[in-house]
Amino acid sequence: MTSPDPTSQADLHPEVDALAAAGQGSGIFDEHHPPADELISDCVHCGFCLPTCPTYALWGEEMDSPRGRIHLMKMGKEGAVELDDTYAQHFDACLGCMACVTACPSGVQYDKLIEAVRPQLERNHRRSLPDRLFRGMIFILFPYPSRLRVAAVLGELYRRLGVRSLVHRTGAIRLLPARLQAVEALMPPAQLRHLATRTPAVTPAVGTTRRRVGFLTGCVQRVFFADVNQATVRVLTAEGCEVVAPASQRCCGALSEHAGREPEALQRARELIDAFADAEVDTIVSNVAGCGSSLKEYGRLLRDDPEYAERAAAFSAKVRDVSELLAELEPVAPRHPIEARVAYHDACHLGHAQGVRSQPREVLRSIPGLQVTDIPEAEICCGSAGIYNLVNPEPAEELGRRKVEHVLSVQPDALATANPGCLLQIRRYWPGELPMFHPVELLDASIRGVDPVAAAGSRGRPALDARTSEPGTF
Amino acid sequence: MTTYTEEYRALVAQTGGGQVTEAFRREVAAAVGPGGLISEPAQLRTYECDGLTGYRVVPALVVLPVTTEEVAAVVRACARHRVPFVARGAGTGLSGGALPVADGIVIGLARMRAIRSVDVADQRAVVLPGVTNAEISAAVAQHDLYFAPDPSSQVVCTIGGNVAENSGGAHCLKYGFTTNHVLALTFVSPDGEVVTLGGDAPDQVGPDLRAVVLGSEGTLGIVTEVTVRLLRRPEAVRTLVADFPDPGSAGDAVSDIIAAGIIPAAVEMLDELAIEACEKAVQAGYTLGCPAALVVELDGVGAEVDEEFQRVQEICRANASTNIRIADDAGERARIWKGRKAAFAAMGRISPDYFVQDGVIPRTKLGSTLTRIREMSDAAGLRVANVFHAGDGNLHPLVLYNGAVAGEAERAEHLATAIVELCVEQGGSITGEHGVGSDKACSMTAMFGPEDLTVMARVRAAFDPQGICNPGKVLPTPRLCGERPGPYRPHPLEAAGLIERM
Numbered sequence: 001m002t003s004p005d006p007t008s009q010a011d012l013h014p015e016v017d018a019l020a021a022a023g024q025g026s027g028i029f030d031e032h033h034p035p036a037d038e039l040i041s042d043c044v045h046c047g048f049c050l051p052t053c054p055t056y057a058l059w060g061e062e063m064d065s066p067r068g069r070i071h072l073m074k075m076g077k078e079g080a081v082e083l084d085d086t087y088a089q090h091f092d093a094c095l096g097c098m099a100c101v102t103a104c105p106s107g108v109q110y111d112k113l114i115e116a117v118r119p120q121l122e123r124n125h126r127r128s129l130p131d132r133l134f135r136g137m138i139f140i141l142f143p144y145p146s147r148l149r150v151a152a153v154l155g156e157l158y159r160r161l162g163v164r165s166l167v168h169r170t171g172a173i174r175l176l177p178a179r180l181q182a183v184e185a186l187m188p189p190a191q192l193r194h195l196a197t198r199t200p201a202v203t204p205a206v207g208t209t210r211r212r213v214g215f216l217t218g219c220v221q222r223v224f225f226a227d228v229n230q231a232t233v234r235v236l237t238a239e240g241c242e243v244v245a246p247a248s249q250r251c252c253g254a255l256s257e258h259a260g261r262e263p264e265a266l267q268r269a270r271e272l273i274d275a276f277a278d279a280e281v282d283t284i285v286s287n288v289a290g291c292g293s294s295l296k297e298y299g300r301l302l303r304d305d306p307e308y309a310e311r312a313a314a315f316s317a318k319v320r321d322v323s324e325l326l327a328e329l330e331p332v333a334p335r336h337p338i339e340a341r342v343a344y345h346d347a348c349h350l351g352h353a354q355g356v357r358s359q360p361r362e363v364l365r366s367i368p369g370l371q372v373t374d375i376p377e378a379e380i381c382c383g384s385a386g387i388y389n390l391v392n393p394e395p396a397e398e399l400g401r402r403k404v405e406h407v408l409s410v411q412p413d414a415l416a417t418a419n420p421g422c423l424l425q426i427r428r429y430w431p432g433e434l435p436m437f438h439p440v441e442l443l444d445a446s447i448r449g450v451d452p453v454a455a456a457g458s459r460g461r462p463a464l465d466a467r468t469s470e471p472g473t474f
Numbered sequence: 475m476t477t478y479t480e481e482y483r484a485l486v487a488q489t490g491g492g493q494v495t496e497a498f499r500r501e502v503a504a505a506v507g508p509g510g511l512i513s514e515p516a517q518l519r520t521y522e523c524d525g526l527t528g529y530r531v532v533p534a535l536v537v538l539p540v541t542t543e544e545v546a547a548v549v550r551a552c553a554r555h556r557v558p559f560v561a562r563g564a565g566t567g568l569s570g571g572a573l574p575v576a577d578g579i580v581i582g583l584a585r586m587r588a589i590r591s592v593d594v595a596d597q598r599a600v601v602l603p604g605v606t607n608a609e610i611s612a613a614v615a616q617h618d619l620y621f622a623p624d625p626s627s628q629v630v631c632t633i634g635g636n637v638a639e640n641s642g643g644a645h646c647l648k649y650g651f652t653t654n655h656v657l658a659l660t661f662v663s664p665d666g667e668v669v670t671l672g673g674d675a676p677d678q679v680g681p682d683l684r685a686v687v688l689g690s691e692g693t694l695g696i697v698t699e700v701t702v703r704l705l706r707r708p709e710a711v712r713t714l715v716a717d718f719p720d721p722g723s724a725g726d727a728v729s730d731i732i733a734a735g736i737i738p739a740a741v742e743m744l745d746e747l748a749i750e751a752c753e754k755a756v757q758a759g760y761t762l763g764c765p766a767a768l769v770v771e772l773d774g775v776g777a778e779v780d781e782e783f784q785r786v787q788e789i790c791r792a793n794a795s796t797n798i799r800i801a802d803d804a805g806e807r808a809r810i811w812k813g814r815k816a817a818f819a820a821m822g823r824i825s826p827d828y829f830v831q832d833g834v835i836p837r838t839k840l841g842s843t844l845t846r847i848r849e850m851s852d853a854a855g856l857r858v859a860n861v862f863h864a865g866d867g868n869l870h871p872l873v874l875y876n877g878a879v880a881g882e883a884e885r886a887e888h889l890a891t892a893i894v895e896l897c898v899e900q901g902g903s904i905t906g907e908h909g910v911g912s913d914k915a916c917s918m919t920a921m922f923g924p925e926d927l928t929v930m931a932r933v934r935a936a937f938d939p940q941g942i943c944n945p946g947k948v949l950p951t952p953r954l955c956g957e958r959p960g961p962y963r964p965h966p967l968e969a970a971g972l973i974e975r976m
């Protein structure tokens with residue numbers, strides 16, 4: 001036999017990029033925290049993340065998969081591609097759901113990678129004018145509770161004065177661009193009495209004080225889901241926590257951060273750290289998955305700020321989702337039964353981003369009579385994803401409908417999830433009336449001895465336009 | 475003696491040669507409709523490699539058809555224009571099988587992922603090629619059925635890829651490879667004709683063309699529908715992890731188990747480095763620092779499984795096992811398997827890059843082969859982790875390297891190749907389940923003589939006379955396999971006296 005040559009087929013020698021090898025150069029990115037080579041090279045291209053990526057599930061395209069996006073980052077670093085609309089589009093299409101982080105056996109920190117890329121795109125890529133205007137509008141409105149309240153009142157008037165049904169009946173709604181239609185449809189029915197509700201600065205514990213905890217009231221949460229905040233405060237105090245909610249707190253910056261608006265996100269982070277500076281608490285509780293995951297990132301976010309770096313890290317270390325805290329505390333308040341089958345939906349920013357999956361289920365299981373059911377394909381995002389369903393309404397709708405199909409398949413009496421975005425999204429595509437709750441609301445009801453699931457059921461169903469109904473109290 | 479016959483040279487010299495022209499592009503676009511054609515350079519680059527990242531070629535176009543008819547239309551356009559095409563499933567292949575061809579197109583099957591039908595009574599299902607291996611089992615779990623082949627990549631790899639690679643997994647020892655679980659294929663031949671190979675009945679009249687396509691690595695045509703055989707879940711399953719003081723004793727334990735007439739559902743071995751990576755990835759409870767761990771799983775009828783499970787434990791202890799961990803429930807068993815199945819991908823935790831090798835050796839040579847691999851790895855100054863299907867002697871040495879260090883990738887590639895050739899030297903084979911692809915085409919000559927290769931080339935030419943279907947894979951291209959002008963250069967490991975040429 002002749003000798004086999006160990007050289008492989010085709011002139012395909014493994015390529016090593018000279019710049020990357022030298023550990024310098026940022027290709028199409030600027031020098032301010034481009035995605036790090038060490039993080040990119042953790043990816044071994046195995047593809048294990050593909051099946052959990054919502055955009056890959058929808059389109060089956062490599063460049064809209066985590067592996068493809070990381071490959072695009074690598075090429076960006078090497079300067080092998082252009083930073084153009086095509087390039088940016090694949091990062092804009094990413095929901096930031098972090099399902100790929102959970103799925104990856106190689107420990108790729110895609111969360112850090114995408115959070116490095118988004119600000120780069122914001123700085124170095126000029127979007128189209130309508131895109132800029134639309135994004136601008138969102139960020140003028142959302143993070144400001146006061147402005148949101150005004151918008152909510154207008155939205156409510158729009159609904160109550162019959163303009164909404166007129167617009168829908170006449171088909172005028174279709175004249176709106178898809179993104180504005182999405183805003184219109186997702187607008188939660190604000191209960192006007194809630195708009196005036198404020199969480200008190202300090203609420204004492206019921207009975208013996210076991211902990212003193214800070215409470216993040218959130219911007220959207222405060223305006224549209226004041227009930228959840230009230231329930232959270234009642235549950236925490238019933239479990240022996242003194243709850244401190246500084247009145248000066250504003251938006252935590254999560255939406256800005258996830259959209260790559262770095263300076264804005266940093267400023268909000270600093271302000272929130274200041275707001276809690278005098279609270280003297282060793283735990284800071286969030287009841288919104290998206291906010292909580294952002295608060296836990298403050299340390300990294302402000303790493304370059306000499307004045308705040310240390311404080312930010314200390315702040316992040318104190319943050320807990322409300323279910324984490326409740327699971328930590330031995331229950332003291334007696335629970336009353338709620339006989340219901342409740343489907344629990346893992347919000348991506350709680351499950352994937354914070355790794356909090358068992359605690360909310362434990363909280364729910366502490367309610368006698370309540371049966372917690374998982375939803376098939378639980379790891380795939382519902383399409384809400386911060387402002388995603390506003391800026392990318394079409395894929396968001398497909399994902400929303402897909403999630404609803406899976407929730408329907410387990411025939412629950414109610415749905416529980418710890419993120420208002422998911423709730424609005426699922427409700428938008430729900431074919432009838434499904435009571436929906438934050439887990440803490442159910443716990444609050446159980447402690448108070450009421451059964452909100454039965455109460456919602458007795459209201460009669462189905463209300464075909466689910467959006468105009470008031471599912472549960474959430 | 476020559477390596478290739480003249481006939482072989484002539485046959486493999488056929489490689490399409492057509493160009494991706496504007497006219498061709500229009501035809502393809504019309505065949506798949508909008509959204510099914512990818513042509514932006516940055517997007518094309520995300521298709522430049524599969525799970526083997528060392529080799530990259532950017533395709534001229536990528537098409538994503540959704541029906542058999544669309545696939546056939548695209549292939550017909552390729553045939554008319556003599557444009558080479560490469561099928562791609564999930565791109566998890568480890569031998570560069572889905573590596574694109576320059577001036578050729580990639581036909582991605584990722585959008586064909588419906589489960590057509592499930593026939594519970596007859597235990598079979600009809601699925602499209604982009605359905606993942608794990609989805610098949612998930613879809614039929616409610617009927618207590620499952621699809622037996624279980625490659626470690628099963629959550630992501632597609633049935634089309636499994637068919638093309640004739641993939642196996644941990645449970646192949648008892649249940650066989652993909653070929654044993656596929657009844658029929660809908661197949662688009664390289665001239666764009668749609669045919670059915672095999673049938674619903676297990677035995678077919680005439681030559682078994684289905685079997686020819688299984689394991690052909692996408693070089694004979696494109697599979698667009700697969701009828702799979704489903705098995706009933708076994709009544710009882712028992713799993714243990716036994717730690718051993720050295721790989722030799724673990725190897726002896728495997729031989730003793732088989733010699734005792736026990737056919738385990740699976741026997742897997744992990745060495746110290748592999749355990750370290752797995753534990754970092756999924757904390758599956760393997761003992762850190764243990765030189766060799768065996769995962770043994772038995773399944774079947776309850777009483778029989780219980781009795782054999784006892785005997786397996788005795789055999790492990792007789793071979794100096796230092797610790798035996800028994801999975802108490804399904805959750806624990808799932809954890810053990812999750813660790814094992816994450817092993818390759820988990821290498822990223824301990825090394826920036828790696829080559830996975832895939833060779834087969836006779837089971838009795840396990841200990842000595844591992845010692846040789848260790849020596850070669852020391853000489854090359856590169857770490858090698860070992861994970862493998864010990865029951866059938868299918869080794870998966872993982873050569874760890876850092877692509878950012880100049881020359882290291884090449885050294886790793888040489889070491890990986892030398893390890894496979896060591897397997898052949900030990901009386902084994904160059905691939906157990908990952909296929910030949912681009913990676914090992916040149917090593918084919920270590921295993922097959924000129925006549926063998928000529929017959930293979932004839933079979934291929936019978937399906938694909940124009941040489942447009944995944945050209946350059948599997949069969950070695952003489953010009954690219956060492957038949958280069960210039961002086962002979964000894965392999966670094968050869969120079970170190972660790973390997974020798976046959």
Ligand SMILES: Cc1cc2nc3c(=O)[nH]c(=O)nc-3n(C[C@H](O)[C@H](O)[C@H](O)COP(=O)(O)OP(=O)(O)OC[C@H]3O[C@@H](n4cnc5c(N)ncnc54)[C@H](O)[C@@H]3O)c2cc1C
Pocket residue numbers: 045046047524525560561562563564565566567568570571572583603624625626627630631632633634635636637638639640641642643644691692693695696697698818819907908944
């Ligand atoms: C971490 C990891 C672990 C692995 N473990 C195993 C293992 O345990 N056992 C094992 O056998 N393999 C394993 N593999 C290898 C790989 O997953 C298998 O070879 C798998 O079958 C490839 O499927 P795919 O869909 O990714 O195919 P691809 O990689 O996309 O393609 C593989 C080959 O099949 C061809 N092909 C794909 N689809 C079709 C089609 N529809 N018609 C015709 N040809 C087609 C391609 O042209 C190519 O030649 C592993 C890979 C990784 C990354």
Ligand code: SF4
Pocket residue numbers: 042043044045046047048049050066067070100103104105106107108819822
């Ligand atoms: S699972 Fe992790 S290592 Fe594998 S391709 Fe995805 S990101 Fe890369």
Ligand code: SF4
Pocket residue numbers: 052053054055056065066069093094095096097098099100101110
């Ligand atoms: S964050 Fe979600 S959408 Fe983005 S790449 Fe990961 S899995 Fe896909």
